[in-house]
Structures are given as C-alpha cells and as structure tokens.
Amino acid sequence: MTTDANPSVPSQGVDAALLVLLRARTFIALIAVFVFFSLMAPNFLSGANMVILAKHVALNAILAIGMTFVIITGGIDLSVGSIVGLCGMVAGWLMLNGVDLGIGYTLWFNTFEIILIALLVGVLVGAVNGLLITRLNVAPFIATLGTLYVARGLALLSSGGGTFANLRGSAEFGTTGFPAIGAGTFLGITNPIWIMIVLALAAAYLAARTPLGRYIYAVGGNERSAALSGVKVNRVKMFVYMFSGFCAAIVGLIITSQLVAAHPATGETFELNAIAAAVLGGTSMSGGRGRIAGTIIGAFVIGILADGLVMMGVSSFWQTVIKGLVIIAAVVVDQAQQRLQANVALRQQAALGR
Amino acid sequence: MTAAADAHPVGLSIRGAVKVYPGTRALDDVDFDVRLGAVNVLVGENGAGKSTLMKVIAGVEQLTAGEILMEGAPVRFAGTRDAAAHGVGIVFQELNLFPNLSVAENIFIGREHTRAGVDIDARRQRAEAQALMRRLEHDISPDTLVGELRIGEQQIVEIAKALAQDARILILDEPTSALSAAEVEILFRVIADLRRRGVGVVYISHRLEELIRIGDWITVLRDGRITGSRSMAGVDVPWIVHNMIGAASRDYARAADGAPGAEVFRAEGVTLPRRGGGRAVDEVSLSVRAGEIVGVYGLMGAGRTEFLECVMAQHPHATGRFFLDGAPLVARDVAGRIARGVALIPEDRKSLGTIQIMSVRENMSIASLGDFTRLFHLDLAAEAARVRDFVRELTIKVASPESPISALSGGNQQKVVIGKALMTRPKILLMDEPSRGIDVGAKAEVFRTMRRLAAEGLGILFVTSDLDEVMSLSDRILVMSNGRITGEFDAASADEAAVVAASSVGHAPAHAPESHP
Numbered sequence: 086m087t088t089d090a091n092p093s094v095p096s097q098g099v100d101a102a103l104l105v106l107l108r109a110r111t112f113i114a115l116i117a118v119f120v121f122f123s124l125m126a127p128n129f130l131s132g133a134n135m136v137i138l139a140k141h142v143a144l145n146a147i148l149a150i151g152m153t154f155v156i157i158t159g160g161i162d163l164s165v166g167s168i169v170g171l172c173g174m175v176a177g178w179l180m181l182n183g184v185d186l187g188i189g190y191t192l193w194f195n196t197f198e199i200i201l202i203a204l205l206v207g208v209l210v211g212a213v214n215g216l217l218i219t220r221l222n223v224a225p226f227i228a229t230l231g232t233l234y235v236a237r238g239l240a241l242l243s244s245g246g247g248t249f250a251n252l253r254g255s256a257e258f259g260t261t262g263f264p265a266i267g268a269g270t271f272l273g274i275t276n277p278i279w280i281m282i283v284l285a286l287a288a289a290y291l292a293a294r295t296p297l298g299r300y301i302y303a304v305g306g307n308e309r310s311a312a313l314s315g316v317k318v319n320r321v322k323m324f325v326y327m328f329s330g331f332c333a334a335i336v337g338l339i340i341t342s343q344l345v346a347a348h349p350a351t352g353e354t355f356e357l358n359a360i361a362a363a364v365l366g367g368t369s370m371s372g373g374r375g376r377i378a379g380t381i382i383g384a385f386v387i388g389i390l391a392d393g394l395v396m397m398g399v400s401s402f403w404q405t406v407i408k409g410l411v412i413i414a415a416v417v418v419d420q421a422q423q424r425l426q427a428n429v430a431l432r433q434q435a436a437l438g439r
Numbered sequence: 440m441t442a443a444a445d446a447h448p449v450g451l452s453i454r455g456a457v458k459v460y461p462g463t464r465a466l467d468d469v470d471f472d473v474r475l476g477a478v479n480v481l482v483g484e485n486g487a488g489k490s491t492l493m494k495v496i497a498g499v500e501q502l503t504a505g506e507i508l509m510e511g512a513p514v515r516f517a518g519t520r521d522a523a524a525h526g527v528g529i530v531f532q533e534l535n536l537f538p539n540l541s542v543a544e545n546i547f548i549g550r551e552h553t554r555a556g557v558d559i560d561a562r563r564q565r566a567e568a569q570a571l572m573r574r575l576e577h578d579i580s581p582d583t584l585v586g587e588l589r590i591g592e593q594q595i596v597e598i599a600k601a602l603a604q605d606a607r608i609l610i611l612d613e614p615t616s617a618l619s620a621a622e623v624e625i626l627f628r629v630i631a632d633l634r635r636r637g638v639g640v641v642y643i644s645h646r647l648e649e650l651i652r653i654g655d656w657i658t659v660l661r662d663g664r665i666t667g668s669r670s671m672a673g674v675d676v677p678w679i680v681h682n683m684i685g686a687a688s689r690d691y692a693r694a695a696d697g698a699p700g701a702e703v704f705r706a707e708g709v710t711l712p713r714r715g716g717g718r719a720v721d722e723v724s725l726s727v728r729a730g731e732i733v734g735v736y737g738l739m740g741a742g743r744t745e746f747l748e749c750v751m752a753q754h755p756h757a758t759g760r761f762f763l764d765g766a767p768l769v770a771r772d773v774a775g776r777i778a779r780g781v782a783l784i785p786e787d788r789k790s791l792g793t794i795q796i797m798s799v800r801e802n803m804s805i806a807s808l809g810d811f812t813r814l815f816h817l818d819l820a821a822e823a824a825r826v827r828d829f830v831r832e833l834t835i836k837v838a839s840p841e842s843p844i845s846a847l848s849g850g851n852q853q854k855v856v857i858g859k860a861l862m863t864r865p866k867i868l869l870m871d872e873p874s875r876g877i878d879v880g881a882k883a884e885v886f887r888t889m890r891r892l893a894a895e896g897l898g899i900l901f902v903t904s905d906l907d908e909v910m911s912l913s914d915r916i917l918v919m920s921n922g923r924i925t926g927e928f929d930a931a932s933a934d935e936a937a938v939v940a941a942s943s944v945g946h947a948p949a950h951a952p953e954s955h956p
Contacts, residue, residue: 294817296808303805306794313751313783313791314806314859315774373796430838430846 100429107422111366111382111415118386122393129396136275142388143281144336146381148355149362150288151332153380154325156363159305159372160218160225162326165333165359167236168210169352172203172337174240177249177347179203180260195259200266200338207334208327210236215323229326233356240349249347267343277339281381284332289377301325305372361408362387365415386411447474447655450608450639451496451527456505458491458663465491467663469505472656473608475639478630480650480671482643483660484683484905489643492660493610496641497529498522528606530597530614538586543568545585546600571599574632576625589716590740591622598626602633609633610641613739615649627653645738645904646943647676659683680935683906699914700729702765703898704781704867709749709759711742711922719745720757721922727867727898732889734913734930735902737942742922743902744786747869751783752776763866777806780866784856786875786902792856793844800826800840802855807862829858833888850881857888868892870901874908886912906935920944 217228254260366383368375498516568581667682785791918926918941926941
C-alpha cells in the first residue's frame with residue numbers, strides 16, 4: 086500500500102502527510118498487530134509460529150487475490166468457498182475412483198493431470214458465474230449465491246456426504262506426489278506460500294501493467310463509459326470470475342493435499358474471509374478501486390489477528406467480534422481517505438486557477 | 440399595454456436575481472414577472488438560464504442574491520414543498536415519475552390521501568386521477584403502471600400531477616418535446632382552460648411558433664440576462680431569434696476555408712425503432728467529407744443522439760448501412776468501430792464520457808491501450824508520454840496527468856474526452872452536444888480545437904440544440920425532427936428562421952400534415 090503514495094504530489098502540509106498515513110493504513114495496521122502480539126503472546130515471534138502463520142494466511146490470500154479482481158469490477162463472488170470444496174472432492178474422487186468409462190475400463194490420472202482437471206473444474210464454475218452475469222443479466226450476488234449452493238451440493242453428492250480419506254497416492258498411477266502440493270517445501274518454505282507469492286506477483290503485474298488490468302478497473306469505475314470506449318465488458322467480467330474460480334481450485338487442491346483427505350464441507354465461509362481481506366486492503370465494494378498488495382496485507386492482518394488472539398488465549402467468540410470491528414473500522418477509514426483525497430486533488434486543481 | 444397589464448395581475452415577481460454556480464453566473468440581475476391568467480413564455484438557448492430561473496421559482500434552487508415577491512411581500516422557498524404551499528407547481532423537462540408505480544400513485548406521491556394518516560385511500564386517489572385524466576382528454580387508466588405508458592402519455596401524467604396540486608402558478612419546462620401533434624393540441628386546450636381559471640402559466644419551449652401561438656407575455660434570456668420582455672402582441676420569430684442570439688453573433692473562429700476533401704463517412708437509411716412504437720431514427724442518410732464540420736441541429740427527442748449511438752453500435756436493432764472511406768462498416772461492436780476510425784464524444788460526460796474515479800491519464804488512454812501494448816505488456820512510459828503530448832496540445836489545465844478527472848472543470852474534462860477520442864486516430868469524430876455544461880471560455884477553446892482538427896482533415900459530425908453554435912461552427916447544417924432529416928443548409932446561405940422552422944416539422948400543428956405517434 087505504501088508504494089502507491091504518489092511521489093509527484095507536492096507536499097501540502099498536514100493534509101498530504103495525513104493522506105500518506107491513510108493510504109498506508111493497512112500496512113500500519115499490519116505492523117501494529119505484529120508488534121502487539123510480539124509483546125503480548127509468548128512464542129509469537131518464533132520461527133515455527135511464523136511458518137504456521139504464513140501457511141494459514143496463504144490460503145485466504147490466494148482466494149482474496151481472485152476476489153479482489155471480482156470486486157474491482159463491481160461484482161462479488163460468493164461461490165469460492167464451495168469451489169474449494171468441490172475441487173478438493175474432484176481431486177479425491179480421481180485419485181480413489183478414477184473415471185469409470187462404463188466399458189469395463191477405468192481411466193486413471195497422474196498427479197499433474199489431476200491438478201489440471203481440478204483447476205479446470207474451478208475455472209468452469211467461474212465461467213458459469215460469468216455467463217449468468219453477462220449473458221443472463223443475473224446480479225453477481227445472486228448468480229454466485231446460486232453456484233455456491235450448486236457446487237456445495239455437487240461436492241456432497243460426489244461422496245454421499247462422506248470423506249475421501251487416505252489420499253497418499255499410489256506409485257502405480259503416478260499420484261504419490263499429490264501430498265507434496267500442500268506439504269512440500271522449496272528452499273525451506275512450504276509450497277502454499279510460494280504459490281501465494283507467485284500468484285500475487287502475477288496478479289499485481291496483470292493489474293498494473295496489462296490492458297486487461299486497466300479494463301478491470303475501468304469496468305468497475307464506469308461500465309457504460311468503458312463499453313463506449315471499446316472495452317469488451319463481458320469478456321473482462323468472464324475473466325475475473327474464471328480467475329476467481331481458478332484461485333479457489335488451487336486452494337481446494339492445497340487443502341486436500343495437506344489433509345491427505347477430501348471432505349465435502351471444506352471451504353465453508355471461506356468466501357467471507359476472502360472478501361474481508363480484500364476490503365481491509367482497501368478494495369472498494371462499489372468497484373473501480375483496489376490493489377493486490379493491499380489485499381495481501383489485509384489477509385495477513387486477519388491471519389495475525391486470528392492466530393495471535395488464539396495464542397493469547399482469547400476465546401474464539403471474542404475473536405469473531407474483533408474481526409468484525411476491524412473490518413468496519415477499515416471501511417470507515419477508507420471513506421475518510423476518499424474524501425481527503427478528493428479535497429487535496431481539488432485544491433491542487435484550484436491552485437492552477439481552474 | 441397598460442390595459443393588458445391590468446387584465447393580467449402579477450402573481451409572482453423576481454427582482455435582481457443572481458445565481459452563481461462554481462465557475463459560472465447562471466443568472467445575472469434578472470427581473471421576471473409571472474402574470475396570472477396568462478401564459479408567460481420564457482425562451483432562450485441552452486444554458487441561457489431558463490431552467491435555473493424556473494428552479495428558483497419552484498424552490499429547487501435558492502438565489503445567491505435578489506428576492507422573490509408574492510403579492511408585494513418577499514417569500515423564501517427553502518424547498519419544493521414551500522413553493523407548492525404557495526401555489527407553485529412545476530413540470531420538469533426530465534420526467535420525475537416512478538415507472539414501477541401506477542398513474543394514480545404517481546400523481547399523489549408524497550401527498551397521498553390517507554385515512555388516519557396511515558392507510559392510503561386508494562379509491563379516492565383513483566377517482567381523482569380519473570377525473571384529471573378526463574380533463575386532460577386522455578383515456579389512461581389510473582391503475583396503469585407509468586412504465587407501460589408512452590413518453591407522451593407520461594408527460595400527461597406529469598402535468599396531471601401538477602394540476603392535482605391546484606397550482607396558481609404552473610411552470611411547464613418544454614412540455615411538448617415528447618408529445619405528438621394531437622397531444623400538443625390537447626395540452627394547448629388545457630393551458631387555455633387554466634388561463635381562463637386565472638392560473639399563471641410559465642411556458643418554456645424551443646419551438647418559437649408554438650410560443651407565439653399560445654403566449655401572452657414573452658421574456659427572452661441570454662447568458663443569464665434578460666434581453667427582451669414584452670407583451671406577445673406584435674412579436675415575430677425574427678424578433679425572438681434576434682434577442683436570443685444577439686445582434687453580433689459570437690464568432691467561433693472559422694478557419695480559412697479549404698475545400699473539403701473526399702467523403703469519409705456515409706450513412707444510408709439508418710432506422711431505429713422506438714420502444715412503444717414509432718421510429719426514433721427514421722431513414723436517416725447523410726455523409727461527411729474530410730475536413731468538413733457538419734452540424735446537426737434539432738430539438739430534444741429529435742433522434743440526433745440515437746443516430747450517433749447507432750453509428751457507435753449501441754443499438755443492435757437498428758437497420759441501415761455505414762461506410763467509412765467508401766468501405767462498408769460491418770464491425771458489430773464498439774471496439775471494431777473504433778478500430779475502423781469512428782470516435783464518439785457522448786453528451787453525458789459524467790456517466791458516458793469519463794470514468795470519474797480514474798486519473799486523467801487512464802481516462803485518456805483507455806480506448807487506445809493497444810498502441811502501448813507489446814503482446815500483453817503495457818508500456819506505461821510510452822502511455823504517459825503520449826498523454827502528456829495531448830494534454831499540452833489540447834491545453835488541458837491539470838496539476839498532473841495522475842490527478843483524478845473528477846477534480847477538473849467541465850471544460851477540461853471535455854478536453855480529456857476529446858483527447859481520448861483523438862488518441863484512437865479517428866477518421867470521423869461524432870460529437871454529441873460538445874459544449875454542454877462547460878463555460879464560455881472553454882466553449883470557445885473546444886470550438887477552436889474542432890476547427891483545427893477539421894483543418895487537419897478530420898471529418899466532424901456534431902449535434903447541438905444551440906442555434907448560434909450550429910450557425911457559426913458548421914460548414915453544412917442538417918436539421919433533424921422526429922427522427923428524420925428535415926432540412927439541409929449550406930452554412931454560408933442558411934437562414935436562422937428556416938433552420939428553426941425545419942426543426943419543428945412534424946411537431947408544430949401548423950406544420951403537421953401528418954402526425955407521428
């Protein structure tokens with residue numbers, strides 16, 4: 086968030102300083118919770134705890150990256166939690182049962198193929214969201230609420246509500262590598278954290294340095310104006326929902342791999358945490374505004390808050406209350422920033438003599 | 440003169456009215472009388488201050504300086520309710536109806552007849568609405584949803600709403616713009632009836648012959664000042680036009696005329712059906728040559744905006760053909776048409792022309808990002824450099840290209856939108872009311888820019904309802920009315936009265952051998 090402080094803005098005293106502070110608020114909040122728990126919770130700063138923390142954060146952060154793009158276009162994706170569950174079940178099914186072709190022959194897939202298929206399922210659910218929203222003009226809230234139920238229902242149906250357990254894989258089908266997705270390490274850091282870093286960098290690049298990224302912001306800023314400027318609004322919307330589904334599928338795979346089991350209820354209410362991370366990071370629910378860096382920091386604030394409170398022995402009920410208050414405070418401060426920012430811009434313009 | 444004044448007592452007067460908006464003086468020392476039992480017509484170009492004056496009388500806006508007098512005593516209208524309590528009713532140009540509510544509910548919105556303040560007396564409302572409709576000679580059921588009515592019928596409902604308040608002073612802001620000839624006749628009968636009952640009607644319209652026909656008193660506004668005010672006796676169209684646009688027409692820097700080049704754009708038989716029947720655009724064919732500025736003059740609802748939208752692929756149901764440089768324009772989407780060299784500057788800058796929360800740079804380059812993209816990588820430095828060039832060339836006053844566009848004045852925002860259009864390297868530039876909502880200085884700059892672009896070989900097709908603008912800026916003038924082209928004039932020889940007459944073909948009863956429902 087600090088990076089977007091505009092270096093070309095001449096310092097205009099208190100307001101400018103305040104604006105920099107407000108822009109960096111999520112980052113300041115991150116440092117504040119970090120320092121607070123370092124002092125209050127023993128072992129908070131230990132290496133082991135940091136790794137656990139980052140692992141917890143990574144899952145929510147990955148979902149929140151996809152969610153951020155959706156929210157920037159002025160939409161919402163409630164289905165991501167269900168996609169997490171569904172894609173986990175798809176992976177579990179493929180490992181345990183394969184695909185029975187009905188001719189006395191069962192098709193088995195290796196780890197790589199299973200990953201591809203699960204990701205494809207996630208993207209497909211996202212595509213269904215996108216088609217409902219762009220072609221059938223269903224409001225994003227309703228369309229994704231619908232797919233939330235459908236995807237969850239399908240996940241439950243796939244196993245009759247049961248768990249696909251013991252997904253350690255078999256050498257025969259080339260699936261022994263499956264547990265490594267979530268548990269493996271690279272340069273001493275677990276894979277989910279790497280995946281989060283790669284996705285975050287790719288998404289930040291997309292947002293800032295590609296036409297598609299610019300169009301995502303334009304669609305959220307003013308859809309009709311963007312359309313009149315030649316932006317293919319429907320394609321942009323299709324992309325964000327498919328990308329969100331893709332991110333959710335990754336999380337589904339990671340969780341299934343970490344647990345070595347797929348449970349159909351996995352991912353319930355994950356969408357709410359993802360939305361919270363995006364909003365905390367400065368993404369505006371009315372569209373057109375938001376940053377990947379902010380979202381990642383938002384995810385860390387939520388994660389640190391949750392883990393730190395647990396370590397301090399605060400009851401989980403209180404944790405929920407505190408999380409809610411933090412989110413509301415974030416939006417209130419965001420409003421203040423928008424007002425101040427508009428004032429500063431107007432004053433700069435007035436200084437020019439209109 | 441005095442006899443007429445005695446017959447029409449003054450019901451409301453405004454003295455020394457000044458209304459200042461940030462950057463503009465909409466009203467400048469205006470005196471205005473509303474006479475009871477008479478039709479007081481108010482005429483002036485767009486932006487002359489008519490609507491502002493009416494909003495002041497209706498309590499929507501408050502004066503910066505000056506006072507409103509009723510029966511000799513100053514009154515203050517803090518809101519429309521205050522004005523309504525003093526017997527002032529208004530029918531706005533833009534309809535203020537709820538499409539999802541019934542006719543009766545709309546008429547009594549905010550003033551529902553209730554039993555014990557809670558339960559709405561729907562039966563009584565329905566009966567009264569029915570009576571009003573009968574008085575307006577319309578067979579509209581009070582239970583019909585307003586959204587299902589044609590625009591003309593909606594206007595009738597709006598008028599009924601004002602009548603229901605028993606207004607002593609009734610303001611009608613361009614009430615006939617959406618009415619058919621037959622409906623206009625009915626409206627005029629209603630106005631005559633109101634007048635007999637002693638109601639002071641304030642009537643605003645661009646259709647000058649209409650004004651002369653029904654008006655008793657006329658007031659002409661120009662640039663926020665009164666330029667003429669008298670009894671209607673002896674008033675003719677040339678007198679009105681003279682007072683509307685002044686003796687010396689403002690000069691918008693007509694460049695040394697080179698002969699226009701080859702045809703760049705042609706439309707053939709463009710037709711767009713209107714919702715609820717009829718045609719919004721009716722068999723329009725026209726062409727624009729390189730270096731030529733073609734002005735399309737017409738009143739609100741003449742189909743000018745819809746025509747431009749058809750060119751920009753906004754109406755999939757439209758029929759007809761377009762040609763660019765002689766080759767047919769077949770692209771079905773906006774991006775395809777922009778790529779072929781069509782650029783549109785929409786009328787509604789805020790909701791169609793700009794993305795208010797984005798920066799000047801992002802707004803300007805949004806339609807031409809492909810120019811700065813290699814594969815998928817956006818070259819931000821090249822983009823910024825190009826935007827800087829255009830900011831300088833168009834003399835846009837902005838602290839930094841990174842400032843949000845919402846911080847700019849209307850004129851500078853318009854220049855950004857023009858820059859956005861130019862960055863797509865258009866061959867034909869479509870401009871819908873390019874001077875709307877910008878101050879006089881910026882207007883002149885925008886017009887100079889248009890001249891310069893035309894001199895560089897761009898074809899420009901612009902739409903305006905400002906007579907002065909179309910007369911002084913165009914090389915060729917087309918007039919549209921009721922979706923059709925009803926006149927074509929060479930700028931050098933065009934006669935203002937003839938242009939105005941062409942713009943009301945199919946509207947004013949005197950000129951309407953056929954009606955277009």
